[in-house]
Amino acid sequence: GIQVEQSPPDLILQEGANSTLRCNFSDSVNNLQWFHQNPWGQLINLFYIPSGTKQNGRLSATTVATERYSLLYISSSQTTDSGVYFCAALDNYGQNFVFGPGTRLSVLP
Amino acid sequence: SAVISQKPSRDICQRGTSLTIQCQVDSQVTMMFWYRQQPGQSLTLIATANQGSEATYESGFVIDKFPISRPNLTFSTLTVSNMSPEDSSIYLCSVAGGGGTEAFFGQGTRLTVV
Numbered sequence: 175g176i177q178v179e180q181s182p183p184d185l186i187l188q189e190g191a192n193s194t195l196r197c198n199f200s201d202s203v204n205n206l207q208w209f210h211q212n213p214w215g216q217l218i219n220l221f222y223i224p225s226g227t228k229q230n231g232r233l234s235a236t237t238v239a240t241e242r243y244s245l246l247y248i249s250s251s252q253t254t255d256s257g258v259y260f261c262a263a264l265d266n267y268g269q270n271f272v273f274g275p276g277t278r279l280s281v282l283p
Numbered sequence: 284s285a286v287i288s289q290k291p292s293r294d295i296c297q298r299g300t301s302l303t304i305q306c307q308v309d310s311q312v313t314m315m316f317w318y319r320q321q322p323g324q325s326l327t328l329i330a331t332a333n334q335g336s337e338a339t340y341e342s343g344f345v346i347d348k349f350p351i352s353r354p355n356l357t358f359s360t361l362t363v364s365n366m367s368p369e370d371s372s373i374y375l376c377s378v379a380g381g382g383g384t385e386a387f388f389g390q391g392t393r394l395t396v397v
Contacts, residue, residue: 176306191327205384205385205386207385207386209388213391214391214393215320215373215375215390215391215393216388216390216391217375217391219386219387219388222385236334260325260326262386264386270316270328270331271316271326271377271386273325273326273327274325275324275325276325280303
């Protein structure tokens with residue numbers, strides 16, 4: 175099955191800083207999503223982005239499917255951005271998601 | 284998009300007991316998925332639940348430990364049986380994600396076994 179890697183594993187930022195999170199996947203994907211898991215454990219959908227670029231406020235994401243990676247950009251970070259960010263991918267043959275190990279982001283005031 | 288209601292949101296249980304987690308979707312879906320997230324770890328798929336057939340379990344998960352029901356196209360339950368402290372995790376249900384469609388998750392159930 176597909177393998178999903180994320181980097182960095184941990185990231186500490188000062189409020190107002192920008193950051194880039196990376197997701198690499200081992201095979202062609204049918205679906206690629208980014209999630210934010212809040213401290214209560216809930217997964218928040220950020221982007222559904224099997225290819226191309228999308229923006230939502232201070233967040234944007236780009237997936238380059240031919241090179242098998244996706245990037246999540248966070249600009250002007252806020253303390254509420256803290257949590258774990260996961261990417262998850264579905265290959266062209268599967269029916270379920272494979273999650274990456276996550277990036278734990280801490281934004282300090 | 285799909286709205287998924289999952290309950291309970293959290294529970295503390297005694298070892299040796301069982302807990303049933305419910306997942307209700309606001310639309311009919313063919314497949315529902317159950318995940319486990321152990322402390323500090325990523326999400327791992329437990330099983331895929333299809334309406335009208337036995338659930339399909341991933342390697343390392345068995346029906347006796349995690350029985351699943353799928354009585355209709357909007358509802359599913361996952362039972363964690365004969366619990367031990369190692370079962371302390373967040374359990375999440377999910378819909379869609381297959382065939383290139385967006386996946387959505389319930390709020391999760393944070394289980395602590397003492």
